Amino acid sequence: MTLTISTPLYYVNDKPHLGSTYTTIACDAIARYYRLEGERVLFITGVDEHGQKIQQTAQLKNINPKEHCDLVVTQYLELWKLLDIKFDRFIRTTSSKHKKFVETFYKKVKESGDIKQGKQQGWYCVGCEEYKDIPKTSEAPICAIHQKKLEWRDEDNLFFCLSNYQEQIMALVQDNSFIRPSTRRNEIINFVSSGLRDFSISRQNVDWAITVPDDNSQTLYVWFDALLGYLSALYPDENNIDLASLDNLGWPAHLHVIGKDILRFHAVYWPAMLLSAGLKLPKQVFGHGFLTREGQKMGKSLGNVLDPKDLLMKYDRDSIRWYLLSDIKFGSDGDFQESRFIDLINNDLANTIGNLLNRTSTMSRKWFNNKIPLIEKDNPDESIISEYTSNIITIVKQAYLNYDFKLVCESIIKLASQANTYLNDNQPWTKVKQSDNLSDVSSIIYNVLETSRIIGFLLLPIIPDIGSKIIYQLGYKEIPNTWNEELSWGVLQPGANLPKPYPVINKLERE
């Protein structure tokens, strides 16, 4: 069975920002975890390219919308490459595959009787490009943001009959495995229990969008179009687009990872659309938090937006991944603080983990002829460290399953600290001076090499580069695709060659 995991399809109004980077890194870690577990994973990401805003942005730049989209898409792909994001599908909503699918899907929903004519009425601000929630009866209301008069709009649109799915959606959002983290579930339940209203899925004056199949005077509203990207992404190409084959292509999705701001679309509208089309529902929707920077909201007006590309110029990708995944509880909001960033990288990655490997490998090579020591007898202390390690493995695996990356990282650090303490307690550098203790020394070193090896594997989903470096430095010629056989004690071959160690990460200087 395929595990399908998705990021949102990012809106290409602007270049990628730290938020989408964060989401994508988290998804990548999840995908890597499942792959190591031996699962067949389909990791979907992509972009949402339609809508009036994009049309307008392109106009401002004096290029056509497609050119604009192509440009931004290039930036996304480049960033994901720099971050070594191992996605399987990248879906563009302007692709012909997607268009074909949207038409197919629309027809099916229409056959189900869930599309009707309606009127979209309301006070509309041209500046905001949105309808304001202001009573019909108000006279000459003014937009609070733009201080301009609002227009009364009364537009014939197609509506999706969301209200037909009130009970089913209610049951879905109350199921405590669907919306994660659970703290966000209540909001959605409140929303649903206030009564679902039908929503419009078409627009009359937006050209940069997919045309409604049976009414070329209108185009489909971006959300209706964008959500369908999760499905169109599954098809290998634009041939044989039919709903029945989705079952074999990886649907239903195992997990949609999204920002908390778009939870409602994914937990309410999207499932209803799927129900209407007779398709299965995704298993989980995870709404993560937002990032601030040095305690402040990031925004253009403040001029404090942190560009992921700039970050990558200064720091390597694993440092960024480690910071985002280890310091911020996945699901909660987080604050990006550069001094903390530097502290964490230096302490966790360089001092605790990197130095552990380095000191152990050096000892082993120095005293055992550049090899992993031969174990001559059982070390009575072995069980202490090996049992500790095995407990950590259990905790880490469970934490990965819960998408609790913070706990994953914390537990791995604990293991590394434990190994450092074990070395200090046993002092192999003292024992080695007395030749009759050599067999003790070999066991001690072997135990810590083993621990380091397991640390390397456990780190792979979070920081693949550093995890791999650790594993290579222990003599592996290649990184195994799955980890279940590796996550047991005693895999390192005594007597095998140990390459010369080098720092898995360099320390960062504080400015």
Next chain:
RNA sequence: GUCAGUGUAGCUCAGCUGGUUAGAGCACAGCAUUCAUAACGCUGAGGUCGAGAGUUCAAGUCUCUCCACUGACACCA
């Protein structure tokens, strides 16, 4: 405005159904040490748990009031 959530050491946060001297990591101080990336290890200092009142033998943990911040309250993604 209505509803929900948050407010615990300098910083980021744990503290389940109320119960001995309130915890962790980072930062800080001291000790120790050289196998190692001036790293590791050990010890310590640090909090009237947002404010006030109440229930209780006992409250960070329950109730009420207040203060501050955040989010949701339908078509901006």
